[in-house]
Amino acid sequence: MFTKIHVSKSNFIWIKWTKIMICSLLLGFTASLFALIFKHVTENYEHLLYNRALHAPALFFILPFIGLTVIYFLRLYVFKNRKNKGISEVLEAVYVKKKLPAFKIPSHFINGFLTVIFGGATGIEVSTVVSTATMGELASTKDTIFKKYKSEFIGGAIAAGVAVLFHSPLGGLFFSLENIVRHKKKTNEFFVIHLASILMSFGILFLFDEEPLFATSITNWNYSALPYLLLLAVTASVYAVFLTKTVILIKGKWLQSAKPFLQVTTGAALLGIVLLFQNGLYGDGYHTIKSFLHMDNSLLLTYSLLSLGLLLVIKPIITAVTLSSGGDGGVFAPSIFAGAILGLFIGILTKNYFNPDVYLLNFMIVGVAVTLSATLHAPLTAVFLVCGIFNSYILLLPLLLFTFISKYVSKKVYPYTVYTYSFRLQKQKD
Missing domain, CATH: 1.10.3080.10 (Clc chloride channel)
Structure with missing residues (x-):
């Protein structure tokens, strides 16, 4: 009982x-x-x-x-x-x-x-x-x-x-x-x-006394850089839409009529060819960002804008090919990589032709934040993740300002992220 x-x-x-x-x-x-x-x-x-x-x-x-x-x-x-x-x-x-x-x-x-x-x-x-x-x-x-x-x-x-x-x-x-x-x-x-x-x-x-991903020594930022950082935020918004649409398009269309194993081998071949000529795109690409962070400014200023532009164009394509060929991952790391490269690209243009007093490192950091924000539609996530991986809150105010701008512009241009678009498609199928 x-x-x-x-x-x-x-x-x-x-x-x-x-x-x-x-x-x-x-x-x-x-x-x-x-x-x-x-x-x-x-x-x-x-x-x-x-x-x-x-x-x-x-x-x-x-x-x-x-x-x-x-x-x-x-x-x-x-x-x-x-x-x-x-x-x-x-x-x-x-x-x-x-x-x-x-x-x-x-x-x-x-x-x-x-x-x-x-x-x-x-x-x-x-x-x-x-x-x-x-x-x-x-x-x-x-x-x-x-x-x-x-x-x-x-x-x-x-x-x-x-x-x-x-x-x-x-x-x-x-x-x-x-x-x-x-x-x-x-x-x-x-x-x-x-x-x-x-x-x-x-x-x-x-x-475990973990070290930040990209520990840096940021000491300052100046107000004269704000107009150029605004340009970076808007550019990152447009680029994020390009990244999102490229991944969605290629994943949706990648060799639809081919057998799965052919999709895998074709994707691997394409990825391998790209890596032969652009090995900085290997894996998550964080090793490339670290190499740029440790370069002297004078050396960075001589870096080819064409090479940086090529990295920006190719990155979304081979990310999409990787995912379409069975690779596991998403656009998180590609957004960080592309954001750093885009920030460096705009920073070199600004420092060489408009304002020699700006800091290239700051452009790379803001570039990561605004690209992440625009890709994920998540400004606060972008701000605090970037402060964490670069181990500095000195840029907190400009980061807060420009991440909200990049998210707003990106969402106006295209209302979906890679993840919300996939979720919407799945709901329609169900």
Whole structure:
């Protein structure tokens, strides 16, 4: 015979909040540690293979074949022959109650790792977002109390993962707010879960003494640069639309009538040819940004604007080809790469012909922020992620101003991001 146990309302509330807090802390710790390991493992082997290819250039052509072919067969025989759809599948989980199956964690980890280290022109950011979102989904199934907070746990896990990748807990929080749960009601549970998760991300960053991605020494900025930074913001808005439409168009049309393996090999061949002549586009391209950051200004000013322009044109195309050929990733890292190159391009023009007192480094930093903002339609995410990866808040005010401008102009020109467009298409199919 069962005995009914009476639990008072106050005890139930205490139990509920205790469980939510413990689960959020554990989730934040797990997502943060996952992102930390993913980041370092990928970075280490990307640099190893890139340096090998520098000494044996034929590898720039061969490596994409290896990476994309292995991903193709893994997807076919190990991961249920399902394509990874990136952030759009997270939005489906949050807004149309689709599930993120557990295999998404190893699938995105392995495929994202293979894509980047073998030269695919994207990054691990989107792979991290989907993997950590899956952790949030799984956490929400562990107790009946958690089931109604599925989107909160997904958002909290993503916030922790992104915070570690970019050395910015605030960046992780705003990424979730602006890109994942933007249209969800913000309850007390939402803020507790998110704050507990990013608290753990801060702890992981502190515990492992993580270095920012592009640590720099910014000392100043001057008001005379503002008109040129405004030009950069508007240009970045138009460029972000070009990047978005290029990825959407190529992914939608890429060898539609061809067999899947032919799509993979053709994409690998095209990517390999490009890398032979433009190896700065290898992988996420962060090594190229670092090389520019460490160059002397006088050397940067002699850099060919034609070469920079070529990088800007080619980057969206080979990113789209990488993704269309089965590579795992998105437009996060390409936006960072293109933003730095675009900022350098506008900065060199400005310093050489209009205002010699501007700082090229500042143009690169603002370029990253305004391009990210315009591509993701997420200005606060862009501001705090950029402050985190460059380890400086000196440019906070101009960043706030110009990221909102770039987002507004970009959204006026084209109202979708790569992810919201894919989500909209999926909803129409359903």
